[in-house]
Amino acid sequence: MQEEKVILVDKNDNQIGLMPKMEAHINGVLHRAFSIIIFNSDGKILLQKRASTKYHTPNLWSNTCCSHQREGEDNIKAGKRRLDEEMGFVTKLYNFDSFVYKVKFSNGLTEYENDHLMLGVYDGDPKPNPKEVDEWKWIDIDNLYTDMKTNPDSYTAWFRIIMNNYYESLKKWKLQ
Numbered sequence: 001m002q003e004e005k006v007i008l009v010d011k012n013d014n015q016i017g018l019m020p021k022m023e024a025h026i027n028g029v030l031h032r033a034f035s036i037i038i039f040n041s042d043g044k045i046l047l048q049k050r051a052s053t054k055y056h057t058p059n060l061w062s063n064t065c066c067s068h069q070r071e072g073e074d075n076i077k078a079g080k081r082r083l084d085e086e087m088g089f090v091t092k093l094y095n096f097d098s099f100v101y102k103v104k105f106s107n108g109l110t111e112y113e114n115d116h117l118m119l120g121v122y123d124g125d126p127k128p129n130p131k132e133v134d135e136w137k138w139i140d141i142d143n144l145y146t147d148m149k150t151n152p153d154s155y156t157a158w159f160r161i162i163m164n165n166y167y168e169s170l171k172k173w174k175l176q
Contacts, residue, residue, distance in 0.1 A: 006031040006068045011100065013114050018071060025056070028102070028110030031068065035158060036079050036093065036118045037170065038064040040138060045170075047144070048087065048128065049135035050156070056105050059134065062156040066115075075116045083120075087136075088127030093118045096173070099165065103157040115158060117166070119173055141171055 006024045008017040009032050024031050038046040046064045050057055065086045069078040079093045096119045102112040126136055139147075145167055148155050155163075163170075 004068070005071070006033075007071060008032075009114050011114075013098065015071075021068065022055075025109040025111065028104070028112045030100070030112045030114065032116070033068050033111075033113040034066060034075055034079055034082075034116040034118060035063050035162060036065040036083060036120065037162070038083075038087075038091065038120050038122050039173075040123050041121065042138075044138040044140055045144060046087075046122070046126065047137055047139055048133045051130065051132050051134050053131065056107060056109050056111075057156050060156045061154055062159045063162065066158070069116075075118060079118045086129055086132045088129065089122060089124060091120045091122040093120045097166065097169075099161070101158060101161050111158065113158070115162075117162060119170075141167070 003020040003022060005018040006021050007015050008019055009030055010016055013032065019029060047061050048064060049061050050059060052058045065083045067082040069075065075095055076093050080090050084090045096117045098114055098116045100114050102110065104110045128136055145163055148160060148163055152160055
């Protein structure tokens, strides 16, 4: 099986090439990615605890789903594909914003991503893939923000960045 490739981008998110995913993380090369946050009708956020077998940041709480777009795949299509693969459901997604971040992990891998943030609403229970997700829960955004400040090492680096930068906007987000 051929390793999945990520889309290499410049600082303006223009595609400049492709690279095997692991190679991009070993070399810390800027590439396109996405993060999804799903709310329920009560305004709670669906979190996942990354599987203990993940190649980086295992056993940490994170946003509902995250991954990489494939060549020729727009954000929404990629998000729906991966939401189904990781969490076992699909819902309408909305592009929200994007940001660039770079984090080096203790295992030597580096996430250097132009992360496209998408939001959606879903009121069912997920059916997560056990290879991706060990646990899940719905949590009130204020309780999440407080816990993240108290226990930052329980959460993925990119999710902490999202909450630090978008907390107020996420609290106000409503479907139009």
